[in-house]
Amino acid sequence: MAIESTPVSVDVLAVRFACVARAVMIGIAPRAHDPFAGELALPGVLLGMGERLRAAALRAVTGKLGVPAAAVTGFGQLVTFDEPSRDPRGPTLSVALWATVDGAQLDGGPAPVRWVPLDGVPHLAFDHDRIVADCRPLLRERLWRDPDFSAGLLGREFTTAQALDVTEALTGVRPYPANLGRTLVRLPGLRRTERHAAALPRGGRPPSVWNWDRDLDPAG
Amino acid sequence: MAIESTPVSVDVLAVRFACVARAVMIGIAPRAHDPFAGELALPGVLLGMGERLRAAALRAVTGKLGVPAAAVTGFGQLVTFDEPSRDPRGPTLSVALWATVDGAQLDGGPAPVRWVPLDGVPHLAFDHDRIVADCRPLLRERLWRDPDFSAGLLGREFTTAQALDVTEALTGVRPYPANLGRTLVRLPGLRRTERHAAALPRGGRPPSVWNWDRDLDPAG
Protein backbone atom coordinates (compact mmCIF):
# COMPACT_ATOMS: atom_id res chain seq x y z
CA MET A 1 0.00 0.00 0.00
CA ALA A 2 3.03 2.26 0.26
CA ILE A 3 2.83 4.80 -2.53
CA GLU A 4 5.91 6.29 -4.09
CA SER A 5 5.87 9.92 -3.16
CA THR A 6 8.09 12.85 -2.48
CA PRO A 7 10.10 12.42 0.71
CA VAL A 8 9.64 15.15 3.30
CA SER A 9 12.43 16.66 5.29
CA VAL A 10 12.06 18.95 8.25
CA ASP A 11 14.64 21.71 8.49
CA VAL A 12 14.89 23.70 11.65
CA LEU A 13 15.86 27.24 12.45
CA ALA A 14 17.00 26.62 16.00
CA VAL A 15 17.19 30.03 17.61
CA ARG A 16 18.72 30.97 20.90
CA PHE A 17 19.25 34.25 22.64
CA ALA A 18 22.84 34.80 23.72
CA CYS A 19 22.36 37.34 26.47
CA VAL A 20 26.06 38.10 26.84
CA ALA A 21 26.61 38.72 23.13
CA ARG A 22 23.18 40.38 23.02
CA ALA A 23 22.45 38.53 19.80
CA VAL A 24 20.05 35.93 18.47
CA MET A 25 21.98 32.92 17.28
CA ILE A 26 20.98 30.02 15.10
CA GLY A 27 22.46 26.56 15.36
CA ILE A 28 24.15 24.96 12.37
CA ALA A 29 26.34 21.91 12.00
CA PRO A 30 28.56 20.36 9.36
CA ARG A 31 26.89 17.52 7.54
CA ALA A 32 28.06 14.05 8.46
CA HIS A 33 27.26 12.39 5.15
CA ASP A 34 27.03 13.09 1.48
CA PRO A 35 25.78 15.13 -0.18
CA PHE A 36 27.60 18.21 1.06
CA ALA A 37 29.50 16.17 3.68
CA GLY A 38 31.44 18.57 5.90
CA GLU A 39 29.54 21.63 4.76
CA LEU A 40 27.49 23.62 7.21
CA ALA A 41 23.73 23.20 7.11
CA LEU A 42 20.59 23.69 9.13
CA PRO A 43 19.70 20.72 11.29
CA GLY A 44 17.26 18.60 9.34
CA VAL A 45 15.88 15.08 9.29
CA LEU A 46 13.63 13.05 7.08
CA LEU A 47 10.11 12.95 8.43
CA GLY A 48 9.35 9.45 9.61
CA MET A 49 6.18 7.62 8.75
CA GLY A 50 3.44 8.99 10.96
CA GLU A 51 5.83 11.31 12.76
CA ARG A 52 4.62 14.75 13.70
CA LEU A 53 6.50 17.75 12.46
CA ARG A 54 7.55 18.93 15.89
CA ALA A 55 8.74 15.47 16.82
CA ALA A 56 10.96 15.47 13.76
CA ALA A 57 12.16 18.95 14.58
CA LEU A 58 13.09 17.82 18.06
CA ARG A 59 14.99 14.89 16.59
CA ALA A 60 16.87 17.25 14.32
CA VAL A 61 17.83 19.64 17.07
CA THR A 62 18.86 16.98 19.55
CA GLY A 63 20.51 14.73 17.00
CA LYS A 64 22.27 17.20 14.78
CA LEU A 65 23.01 19.97 17.26
CA GLY A 66 23.43 17.89 20.41
CA VAL A 67 20.95 20.01 22.30
CA PRO A 68 19.34 18.21 25.25
CA ALA A 69 15.62 17.75 24.71
CA ALA A 70 14.82 19.66 27.88
CA ALA A 71 16.54 22.73 26.45
CA VAL A 72 14.14 22.92 23.53
CA THR A 73 11.42 25.28 24.67
CA GLY A 74 9.12 25.61 21.69
CA PHE A 75 8.33 24.92 18.06
CA GLY A 76 6.36 26.42 15.26
CA GLN A 77 5.75 26.17 11.54
CA LEU A 78 7.26 28.54 9.04
CA VAL A 79 6.87 27.59 5.36
CA THR A 80 7.30 24.69 3.02
CA PHE A 81 9.86 24.71 0.25
CA ASP A 82 9.13 22.63 -2.82
CA GLU A 83 11.81 23.51 -5.33
CA PRO A 84 12.51 20.05 -6.83
CA SER A 85 16.22 20.62 -7.29
CA ARG A 86 16.89 21.67 -3.73
CA ASP A 87 18.48 18.32 -2.94
CA PRO A 88 20.86 16.76 -5.47
CA ARG A 89 19.65 13.29 -4.47
CA GLY A 90 16.28 14.05 -5.93
CA PRO A 91 13.16 16.03 -5.25
CA THR A 92 12.18 16.51 -1.63
CA LEU A 93 9.82 18.74 0.22
CA SER A 94 11.25 20.73 3.08
CA VAL A 95 9.02 21.97 5.87
CA ALA A 96 10.80 24.73 7.76
CA LEU A 97 10.11 25.04 11.47
CA TRP A 98 11.50 27.25 14.17
CA ALA A 99 12.62 25.86 17.50
CA THR A 100 13.64 27.89 20.49
CA VAL A 101 16.52 26.72 22.64
CA ASP A 102 17.34 27.71 26.19
CA GLY A 103 21.01 28.66 26.12
CA ALA A 104 21.40 28.15 29.86
CA GLN A 105 20.80 24.43 29.47
CA LEU A 106 23.43 24.04 26.80
CA ASP A 107 26.50 22.19 27.90
CA GLY A 108 29.30 22.86 25.46
CA GLY A 109 27.80 20.36 23.04
CA PRO A 110 29.64 18.54 20.31
CA ALA A 111 32.52 20.60 19.02
CA PRO A 112 31.63 21.08 15.33
CA VAL A 113 28.24 22.58 16.13
CA ARG A 114 28.23 26.31 15.67
CA TRP A 115 25.91 28.99 16.92
CA VAL A 116 26.13 31.99 14.65
CA PRO A 117 24.34 35.32 14.85
CA LEU A 118 21.32 35.59 12.59
CA ASP A 119 22.96 38.49 10.82
CA GLY A 120 26.13 36.63 9.98
CA VAL A 121 25.04 33.22 8.80
CA PRO A 122 27.72 31.72 6.55
CA HIS A 123 26.97 29.96 3.30
CA LEU A 124 25.02 26.77 3.91
CA ALA A 125 24.41 23.57 1.97
CA PHE A 126 21.33 22.74 -0.11
CA ASP A 127 18.96 25.71 -0.43
CA HIS A 128 19.45 26.59 3.21
CA ASP A 129 20.67 30.08 2.40
CA ARG A 130 17.32 30.72 0.85
CA ILE A 131 15.46 29.16 3.74
CA VAL A 132 17.23 31.41 6.19
CA ALA A 133 16.64 34.48 4.04
CA ASP A 134 12.95 33.73 3.55
CA CYS A 135 12.32 32.85 7.15
CA ARG A 136 14.12 35.73 8.82
CA PRO A 137 11.21 38.17 8.40
CA LEU A 138 8.82 35.49 9.60
CA LEU A 139 10.81 35.15 12.81
CA ARG A 140 10.89 38.88 13.31
CA GLU A 141 7.15 39.27 13.07
CA ARG A 142 6.62 36.53 15.63
CA LEU A 143 8.43 38.39 18.37
CA TRP A 144 5.93 39.77 20.91
CA ARG A 145 3.10 38.43 18.74
CA ASP A 146 3.51 34.70 19.14
CA PRO A 147 3.80 34.04 22.87
CA ASP A 148 5.29 30.58 22.33
CA PHE A 149 8.06 32.03 20.27
CA SER A 150 8.72 34.95 22.57
CA ALA A 151 8.62 32.90 25.74
CA GLY A 152 10.69 30.17 24.17
CA LEU A 153 13.36 32.60 23.12
CA LEU A 154 13.59 34.54 26.37
CA GLY A 155 12.70 31.87 28.86
CA ARG A 156 10.20 31.87 31.66
CA GLU A 157 11.63 35.07 33.16
CA PHE A 158 13.58 37.85 31.55
CA THR A 159 14.60 41.43 32.11
CA THR A 160 13.69 44.55 30.22
CA ALA A 161 17.30 44.80 29.13
CA GLN A 162 17.13 41.40 27.48
CA ALA A 163 13.84 42.25 25.83
CA LEU A 164 15.45 45.35 24.36
CA ASP A 165 18.39 43.32 23.10
CA VAL A 166 16.27 40.61 21.50
CA THR A 167 14.10 43.14 19.77
CA GLU A 168 17.12 44.95 18.44
CA ALA A 169 18.66 41.69 17.27
CA LEU A 170 15.56 40.63 15.36
CA THR A 171 14.34 43.93 13.96
CA GLY A 172 17.57 45.86 13.57
CA VAL A 173 16.40 48.81 15.63
CA ARG A 174 16.63 49.26 19.38
CA PRO A 175 13.24 50.34 20.66
CA TYR A 176 12.74 52.99 23.27
CA PRO A 177 12.54 51.31 26.68
CA ALA A 178 9.39 53.23 27.43
CA ASN A 179 7.59 52.00 24.34
CA LEU A 180 8.75 48.42 24.67
CA GLY A 181 7.56 48.42 28.26
CA ARG A 182 4.10 49.42 27.11
CA THR A 183 4.15 46.71 24.46
CA LEU A 184 4.99 44.16 27.13
CA VAL A 185 2.38 45.15 29.69
CA ARG A 186 -0.26 44.81 27.01
CA LEU A 187 0.76 41.21 26.27
CA PRO A 188 -1.67 38.69 27.70
CA GLY A 189 0.11 36.09 29.80
CA LEU A 190 3.05 38.33 30.65
CA ARG A 191 3.46 40.17 33.94
CA ARG A 192 6.00 42.59 35.31
CA THR A 193 7.21 41.41 38.68
CA GLU A 194 8.26 43.49 41.65
CA ARG A 195 11.77 42.16 41.40
CA HIS A 196 14.66 43.80 39.63
CA ALA A 197 17.76 42.29 38.15
CA ALA A 198 21.24 43.43 39.00
CA ALA A 199 22.47 46.41 37.04
CA LEU A 200 25.17 46.07 34.46
CA PRO A 201 28.84 46.45 35.50
CA ARG A 202 29.04 50.02 34.29
CA GLY A 203 25.93 51.21 36.10
CA GLY A 204 22.48 52.07 35.00
CA ARG A 205 19.15 51.48 36.59
CA PRO A 206 18.38 47.82 37.34
CA PRO A 207 15.80 46.51 34.89
CA SER A 208 12.50 44.93 35.90
CA VAL A 209 11.98 41.21 35.71
CA TRP A 210 9.06 39.96 33.62
CA ASN A 211 7.56 36.53 33.60
CA TRP A 212 4.96 34.48 31.82
CA ASP A 213 1.93 33.24 33.67
CA ARG A 214 1.52 29.87 32.10
CA ASP A 215 4.27 27.31 31.92
CA LEU A 216 6.11 26.89 28.70
CA ASP A 217 5.06 23.60 27.25
CA PRO A 218 8.12 21.39 27.26
CA ALA A 219 9.37 19.88 24.06
CA GLY A 220 8.42 16.25 24.69
CA MET B 1 16.76 4.37 -2.87
CA ALA B 2 13.11 5.12 -2.23
CA ILE B 3 12.73 5.72 1.48
CA GLU B 4 9.51 4.89 3.23
CA SER B 5 8.09 8.19 4.34
CA THR B 6 4.87 9.97 5.05
CA PRO B 7 2.82 10.56 1.89
CA VAL B 8 1.95 14.18 1.19
CA SER B 9 -1.40 15.35 -0.01
CA VAL B 10 -2.22 18.81 -1.25
CA ASP B 11 -5.65 20.06 -0.29
CA VAL B 12 -6.97 23.17 -1.93
CA LEU B 13 -9.27 25.94 -0.85
CA ALA B 14 -10.46 26.94 -4.29
CA VAL B 15 -12.07 30.32 -3.87
CA ARG B 16 -14.19 32.20 -6.34
CA PHE B 17 -16.09 35.43 -6.13
CA ALA B 18 -19.69 35.08 -7.19
CA CYS B 19 -20.48 38.66 -8.12
CA VAL B 20 -24.21 38.04 -8.49
CA ALA B 21 -24.58 36.35 -5.12
CA ARG B 22 -22.06 38.83 -3.71
CA ALA B 23 -20.35 35.99 -1.89
CA VAL B 24 -17.03 34.20 -1.83
CA MET B 25 -17.54 30.55 -2.66
CA ILE B 26 -15.30 27.55 -2.21
CA GLY B 27 -15.38 24.51 -4.43
CA ILE B 28 -16.04 21.08 -2.96
CA ALA B 29 -16.87 17.75 -4.53
CA PRO B 30 -18.04 14.35 -3.39
CA ARG B 31 -15.24 11.82 -3.15
CA ALA B 32 -15.14 9.24 -5.89
CA HIS B 33 -13.42 6.50 -3.89
CA ASP B 34 -13.09 5.19 -0.39
CA PRO B 35 -12.51 6.34 2.23
CA PHE B 36 -15.48 8.66 2.57
CA ALA B 37 -16.75 7.79 -0.92
CA GLY B 38 -19.66 10.05 -1.75
CA GLU B 39 -18.95 12.50 1.04
CA LEU B 40 -18.06 16.07 0.27
CA ALA B 41 -14.43 17.09 0.58
CA LEU B 42 -11.94 19.72 -0.49
CA PRO B 43 -10.24 18.92 -3.79
CA GLY B 44 -6.99 17.19 -2.96
CA VAL B 45 -4.42 14.99 -4.61
CA LEU B 46 -1.35 13.10 -3.57
CA LEU B 47 1.78 15.03 -4.35
CA GLY B 48 3.64 13.28 -7.11
CA MET B 49 7.34 12.60 -6.98
CA GLY B 50 9.11 15.85 -7.79
CA GLU B 51 5.87 17.67 -8.36
CA ARG B 52 5.59 21.25 -7.20
CA LEU B 53 2.89 22.18 -4.76
CA ARG B 54 1.12 24.51 -7.14
CA ALA B 55 1.22 21.92 -9.90
CA ALA B 56 -0.50 19.48 -7.59
CA ALA B 57 -3.00 22.13 -6.57
CA LEU B 58 -3.79 22.77 -10.20
CA ARG B 59 -4.29 19.06 -10.74
CA ALA B 60 -6.66 18.94 -7.82
CA VAL B 61 -8.72 21.88 -8.98
CA THR B 62 -8.94 20.80 -12.59
CA GLY B 63 -9.36 17.10 -11.83
CA LYS B 64 -11.67 17.16 -8.87
CA LEU B 65 -13.64 20.31 -9.59
CA GLY B 66 -13.55 20.25 -13.37
CA VAL B 67 -12.27 23.79 -13.55
CA PRO B 68 -10.44 24.57 -16.80
CA ALA B 69 -6.76 25.31 -16.14
CA ALA B 70 -7.07 28.75 -17.69
CA ALA B 71 -9.66 29.70 -15.09
CA VAL B 72 -7.22 29.18 -12.23
CA THR B 73 -5.69 32.59 -11.62
CA GLY B 74 -3.42 32.11 -8.65
CA PHE B 75 -2.04 29.94 -5.88
CA GLY B 76 -0.50 30.32 -2.49
CA GLN B 77 0.53 28.37 0.56
CA LEU B 78 -1.47 28.31 3.74
CA VAL B 79 -0.37 25.79 6.36
CA THR B 80 0.60 22.17 6.74
CA PHE B 81 -1.46 19.77 8.80
CA ASP B 82 0.35 16.84 10.36
CA GLU B 83 -2.18 15.18 12.62
CA PRO B 84 -1.38 11.50 11.96
CA SER B 85 -4.97 10.29 12.24
CA ARG B 86 -6.37 12.74 9.72
CA ASP B 87 -6.67 10.00 7.09
CA PRO B 88 -8.01 6.59 8.11
CA ARG B 89 -5.72 4.92 5.58
CA GLY B 90 -2.72 5.98 7.62
CA PRO B 91 -0.67 9.02 8.44
CA THR B 92 -0.34 11.66 5.77
CA LEU B 93 0.80 15.23 5.65
CA SER B 94 -1.58 17.73 4.16
CA VAL B 95 -0.30 20.97 2.71
CA ALA B 96 -3.17 23.41 2.37
CA LEU B 97 -3.04 25.89 -0.50
CA TRP B 98 -5.43 28.49 -1.75
CA ALA B 99 -6.29 28.77 -5.43
CA THR B 100 -8.30 31.53 -7.00
CA VAL B 101 -10.74 30.72 -9.77
CA ASP B 102 -12.23 33.05 -12.31
CA GLY B 103 -15.95 32.38 -12.20
CA ALA B 104 -16.50 33.84 -15.66
CA GLN B 105 -14.52 31.03 -17.22
CA LEU B 106 -16.54 28.33 -15.51
CA ASP B 107 -18.78 26.37 -17.76
CA GLY B 108 -21.35 24.55 -15.70
CA GLY B 109 -18.79 21.93 -14.79
CA PRO B 110 -19.52 18.39 -13.69
CA ALA B 111 -22.79 18.20 -11.84
CA PRO B 112 -21.77 16.92 -8.41
CA VAL B 113 -19.29 19.74 -7.89
CA ARG B 114 -20.65 22.34 -5.53
CA TRP B 115 -19.63 25.90 -4.88
CA VAL B 116 -20.74 26.91 -1.42
CA PRO B 117 -20.37 30.21 0.37
CA LEU B 118 -17.45 30.35 2.78
CA ASP B 119 -19.87 31.02 5.61
CA GLY B 120 -21.99 27.96 4.95
CA VAL B 121 -19.59 25.14 4.26
CA PRO B 122 -21.26 21.80 5.05
CA HIS B 123 -19.55 19.03 6.95
CA LEU B 124 -16.62 17.64 4.98
CA ALA B 125 -14.65 14.40 5.01
CA PHE B 126 -11.27 13.82 6.68
CA ASP B 127 -10.18 16.78 8.82
CA HIS B 128 -11.35 19.19 6.16
CA ASP B 129 -13.70 20.98 8.51
CA ARG B 130 -10.71 21.89 10.58
CA ILE B 131 -8.70 22.92 7.55
CA VAL B 132 -11.44 25.28 6.45
CA ALA B 133 -11.82 26.68 9.96
CA ASP B 134 -8.10 27.23 10.41
CA CYS B 135 -7.56 28.71 6.98
CA ARG B 136 -10.49 31.09 6.89
CA PRO B 137 -8.70 33.82 8.89
CA LEU B 138 -5.62 33.32 6.75
CA LEU B 139 -7.65 34.03 3.64
CA ARG B 140 -9.20 37.11 5.18
CA GLU B 141 -5.89 38.66 6.05
CA ARG B 142 -4.63 38.12 2.53
CA LEU B 143 -7.26 40.32 0.97
CA TRP B 144 -5.73 43.65 -0.10
CA ARG B 145 -2.41 42.55 1.37
CA ASP B 146 -1.40 39.77 -0.99
CA PRO B 147 -1.80 41.14 -4.52
CA ASP B 148 -1.80 37.67 -6.06
CA PHE B 149 -4.69 36.64 -3.93
CA SER B 150 -6.64 39.84 -4.39
CA ALA B 151 -6.09 40.02 -8.12
CA GLY B 152 -6.79 36.34 -8.50
CA LEU B 153 -10.06 36.63 -6.68
CA LEU B 154 -11.33 39.75 -8.41
CA GLY B 155 -9.74 39.39 -11.80
CA ARG B 156 -7.73 41.80 -13.80
CA GLU B 157 -10.39 44.51 -13.58
CA PHE B 158 -13.10 45.02 -11.01
CA THR B 159 -15.45 47.66 -9.76
CA THR B 160 -15.63 49.38 -6.43
CA ALA B 161 -18.95 47.64 -5.83
CA GLN B 162 -17.30 44.24 -6.20
CA ALA B 163 -14.45 45.24 -3.95
CA LEU B 164 -16.96 46.21 -1.29
CA ASP B 165 -18.77 42.90 -1.67
CA VAL B 166 -15.63 40.78 -1.47
CA THR B 167 -14.43 42.60 1.59
CA GLU B 168 -17.74 42.13 3.27
CA ALA B 169 -17.81 38.46 2.35
CA LEU B 170 -14.37 37.80 3.80
CA THR B 171 -14.37 40.04 6.85
CA GLY B 172 -18.04 40.07 7.76
CA VAL B 173 -18.29 43.85 7.74
CA ARG B 174 -19.05 46.08 4.80
CA PRO B 175 -16.48 48.87 4.71
CA TYR B 176 -17.33 52.47 3.98
CA PRO B 177 -16.83 53.05 0.25
CA ALA B 178 -14.72 56.10 1.05
CA ASN B 179 -12.31 54.18 3.25
CA LEU B 180 -12.03 51.21 0.93
CA GLY B 181 -11.27 53.57 -1.92
CA ARG B 182 -8.35 55.00 0.02
CA THR B 183 -7.12 51.51 0.83
CA LEU B 184 -7.17 50.66 -2.87
CA VAL B 185 -5.39 53.75 -4.16
CA ARG B 186 -2.56 53.05 -1.73
CA LEU B 187 -2.07 49.55 -3.15
CA PRO B 188 0.98 49.32 -5.37
CA GLY B 189 0.13 47.79 -8.72
CA LEU B 190 -3.49 48.85 -8.65
CA ARG B 191 -4.89 51.84 -10.49
CA ARG B 192 -8.29 53.46 -10.69
CA THR B 193 -9.27 53.92 -14.31
CA GLU B 194 -11.32 56.68 -15.86
CA ARG B 195 -13.99 54.24 -16.81
CA HIS B 196 -17.13 53.48 -14.87
CA ALA B 197 -19.28 50.39 -14.79
CA ALA B 198 -22.99 50.42 -15.42
CA ALA B 199 -25.08 51.18 -12.39
CA LEU B 200 -27.21 48.54 -10.74
CA PRO B 201 -30.82 48.00 -11.89
CA ARG B 202 -32.22 50.02 -9.05
CA GLY B 203 -30.02 52.99 -9.55
CA GLY B 204 -27.06 54.37 -7.71
CA ARG B 205 -23.90 55.99 -8.90
CA PRO B 206 -21.87 53.90 -11.37
CA PRO B 207 -18.78 52.56 -9.61
CA SER B 208 -15.23 53.14 -10.84
CA VAL B 209 -13.30 50.40 -12.55
CA TRP B 210 -9.94 49.42 -11.08
CA ASN B 211 -7.24 47.37 -12.68
CA TRP B 212 -3.90 45.82 -11.92
CA ASP B 213 -0.81 47.01 -13.73
CA ARG B 214 1.00 43.75 -14.13
CA ASP B 215 -0.57 40.72 -15.72
CA LEU B 216 -1.80 37.98 -13.48
CA ASP B 217 0.56 35.10 -13.88
CA PRO B 218 -1.45 32.30 -15.42
CA ALA B 219 -1.69 28.97 -13.67
CA GLY B 220 0.38 26.90 -16.06
Place this chain on the structure above:
DNA sequence: ACAAAAGTGTTTTTTATACACCCATGG
Protein backbone atom coordinates in the same frame (compact mmCIF):
# COMPACT_ATOMS: atom_id res chain seq x y z
C1' DA C 1 29.09 64.30 41.06
C1' DC C 2 28.88 61.97 36.67
C1' DA C 3 27.67 58.57 33.23
C1' DA C 4 24.69 54.82 32.03
C1' DA C 5 20.41 52.69 31.55
C1' DA C 6 15.49 52.08 32.75
C1' DG C 7 11.16 54.12 33.90
C1' DT C 8 7.12 57.81 33.76
C1' DG C 9 4.58 61.14 31.36
C1' DT C 10 3.57 63.79 27.27
C1' DT C 11 3.76 64.99 22.46
C1' DT C 12 3.73 63.95 17.73
C1' DT C 13 2.86 61.00 13.78
C1' DT C 14 0.51 57.57 11.52
C1' DT C 15 -3.27 54.59 10.78
C1' DA C 16 -7.93 53.11 11.10
C1' DT C 17 -12.62 54.19 11.62
C1' DA C 18 -16.70 57.05 11.43
C1' DC C 19 -19.59 60.52 9.55
C1' DA C 20 -21.64 64.61 6.87
C1' DC C 21 -22.46 65.91 2.57
C1' DC C 22 -22.18 65.95 -2.62
C1' DC C 23 -22.71 63.34 -7.17
C1' DA C 24 -24.63 60.20 -10.64
C1' DT C 25 -27.84 56.94 -12.00
C1' DG C 26 -32.78 54.33 -12.39
C1' DG C 27 -37.39 54.62 -11.56
Place this chain on the structure above:
DNA sequence: CCATGGGTGTATAAAAAACACTTTTGT
Protein backbone atom coordinates in the same frame (compact mmCIF):
# COMPACT_ATOMS: atom_id res chain seq x y z
C1' DC D 1 -37.77 64.26 -7.48
C1' DC D 2 -36.82 60.49 -4.77
C1' DA D 3 -34.42 56.27 -3.57
C1' DT D 4 -30.05 53.94 -4.16
C1' DG D 5 -25.32 53.74 -3.84
C1' DG D 6 -20.60 55.53 -4.95
C1' DG D 7 -17.32 59.56 -4.08
C1' DT D 8 -15.04 63.67 -1.61
C1' DG D 9 -13.72 65.79 2.42
C1' DT D 10 -13.21 65.93 7.17
C1' DA D 11 -13.57 64.58 12.00
C1' DT D 12 -12.65 61.35 15.51
C1' DA D 13 -10.34 57.30 17.65
C1' DA D 14 -6.80 54.27 18.29
C1' DA D 15 -2.16 52.73 17.67
C1' DA D 16 2.78 53.62 16.99
C1' DA D 17 6.78 56.27 17.41
C1' DA D 18 9.46 60.07 19.44
C1' DC D 19 11.06 62.92 23.07
C1' DA D 20 11.69 65.37 27.75
C1' DC D 21 12.64 64.44 32.15
C1' DT D 22 13.01 61.57 36.48
C1' DT D 23 14.91 57.45 39.00
C1' DT D 24 18.40 54.16 40.25
C1' DT D 25 22.45 52.10 39.88
C1' DG D 26 28.23 51.87 39.28
C1' DT D 27 32.38 54.45 39.26
